[in-house]
Amino acid sequence: MSIKSGGELDRRITLQRASTVLNAFNEEISTWQDLARVWARKRDASDSQKIELLAAGQVGSFRVSRFTVRSSILTRSITPVDRILHDGVVWQINGVKELDEGRHRFIEITASRDADNG
Structure with a gap:
């Protein structure tokens, strides 16, 4: 399904990356x-897309979605070690690809x- 206009990007998501910080006791x-x-x-x-994830080792009851963002x-730089926060729910990234439509203007996560949960 192609994106015809930027108006279809109607959800606000936060992209997050794991990091290490020091706490009050100077511990990482x-x-x-x-x-x-x-x-x-x-x-x-x-x-059928959920079945593919089950075959790849995903276990339990889960939901799968595709988030399309501007490139x-x-x-x-987003990879499967990063994650998405959307409406207060954490989403684990399973894959990232550049879409061919519109001169690679979009990324599908x-x-x-x-x-x-959620």
Whole structure:
């Protein structure tokens, strides 16, 4: 499904990356750092796409969606070790690809979350 206009990017998501910071005791702790808030289009994946994730080792009850964002230096750097925060729910990134439509203007991020949370 192609994007015909930027108006279809109607969801606000936060892209996050794992980082290490020092706590009050000067100990390193792992945390998530916000990289950017961007506009996105969200589309739920079909059941056949969910079956592909099950075959790849995803277990339990989960939801899969595809988030389409504008291509930028930052969005092109997103990998499956990063994550998405959308409407207070954490989405684990399963894959990232550049879309061929419109001179590579968009990035599609496939992500999953626990269906029981959110």
